[in-house]
Amino acid sequence: MVEPTKARVAVTAHTGPLEPLTAAAVRRLAAEAAAHDEVAPLSEQPLLWLEDPQAAVVHLLATLSPGDAAQVVGYAQVEVGSTTTARAELVVHPAHRGAGVGSALLEAAGGQAREVPSRVLHVWAHGDLPQARALVRSAGMAVVRELWQMRLDLARRPTAPDRPLPPGVTVRAFVPGQDEEAWRRVNSRAFAHHPEQGRMTSADLRAREAEPWFDPAGFLLAERDGVLLGSVWTKVHPAGEHGDEPVGEIYVVGVDPDAQGLGLGGALTDLGLTHLTVTGLRSVILYTEAANEVAIRTYRRAGFVRSGVDVMFGDDTPRSPSGATMAP
Incomplete structure (x- = not known):
């Protein structure tokens, strides 16, 4: 399913391991966001699951044009192995923030969670950055857990x-x-x-x-x-x-x-x-x-x-x- 955002970015859902080119683009996106924000947007486990055929996750890719792995400007991973909670992490490239990419990814993640009616969505905000907090709060979400470094x-x-x-x-x-x-x-x-x-x-x-x-x-x-x-x-x-x-x-x-x-x-x-x-x-x-x-x-x-x-x-x-x- 392809969903356009107001920035004309397509969000597509993928199951199974990502192709190496796509996985490399996601890692590059995460590294560029980390350099900008001074905090890693994705934790260790989602990065290990990018190419893991056994991982019970859905990959959501936001690209400048459908299917263009080299133009990944946003990514979310939703863990769907539980029937009660779907956990997600997401990242948007610094140059494409404020254009609806994050909202589109969050909405798509919620859709994946609701594939099981009783399941709820939990989203990590690493570093608790103001932009991330504003995004999830705009979706009506509240703090359910904190992890200290x-x-x-x-x-x-x-x-x-x-x-x-x-x-x-x-x-x-x-x-x-x-x-x-x-x-x-x-x-x-x-x-x-x-x-x-x-x-x-x-x-x-x-x-x-x-x-x-x-x-x-x-x-x-x-x-x-x-x-x-x-x-x-x-x-x-x-x-x-x-x-x-x-x-x-x-x-x-x-x-x-x-x-x-x-x-x-x-x-x-x-x-x-x-x-x-x-x-x-x-x-x-x-x-x-x-x-x-x-x-x-x-x-x-x-x-x-x-x-x-x-x-x-x-x-x-x-x-x-x-x-x-x-x-x-």
Whole structure:
């Protein structure tokens, strides 16, 4: 289906993996928007799903003429694997903002969400930029979730030694081709109620292992008697993504519910920070839910401060199969 905007831009929907030329155009669009806004408009997962044949997503392309992949001026990705919530992220090229491209993409994303009558649309606004907030609010959407980015200057990290591991626990590096399934099992248990992390599939994990940033030496597994109890996964962002120099990230810290209460999460976080420090990095980031007050207090005690925020907007009003709003 092709929908013209007032800027004469066509929005087309595509399922399945994008062609390499089109995927490259989307990545280029995202990079140009990030350079302009100083914040990435698309998170890691949508970029990994551009050419993933197993991803349950719909790609919405806004082009200057139908089918012209080289002229992508806007893009939205809608995750449609759930029957209750369709999550979307979108980006519009800075030179084409204010011309209705964003509104057309948001409307098309809503149409994809409503393919299942009971499903609602949630949209991420990375960096909570004023233009993005105005766009989603004009569609009647409200804040339903906030994700904080927190940052630590490693020069200000407390000089106390790393917290000790629980008795009998040892730590080793992740071994690709050997540890995937054990790690996924613990990760799914540790994040059973997390809307993204707890749903990581084998394909999602393999895709990250194929990324240039992946380093098994910074992916540490904690075991007792050969049984995996938890892990800390670190990441290094190249210069330009989060500033003028490389920046580390505490990417994932997960502890099996059966091993919680032992102090393992804090000990693993310390090990991750130490690993990033010895690589010569000067700052580290992590992401945490704004509603997780316990985690935020813990990170603040470690020297982290809030450095950014991603906001999810949604219209969670239930609708009848006809699309009419239902009475409460």
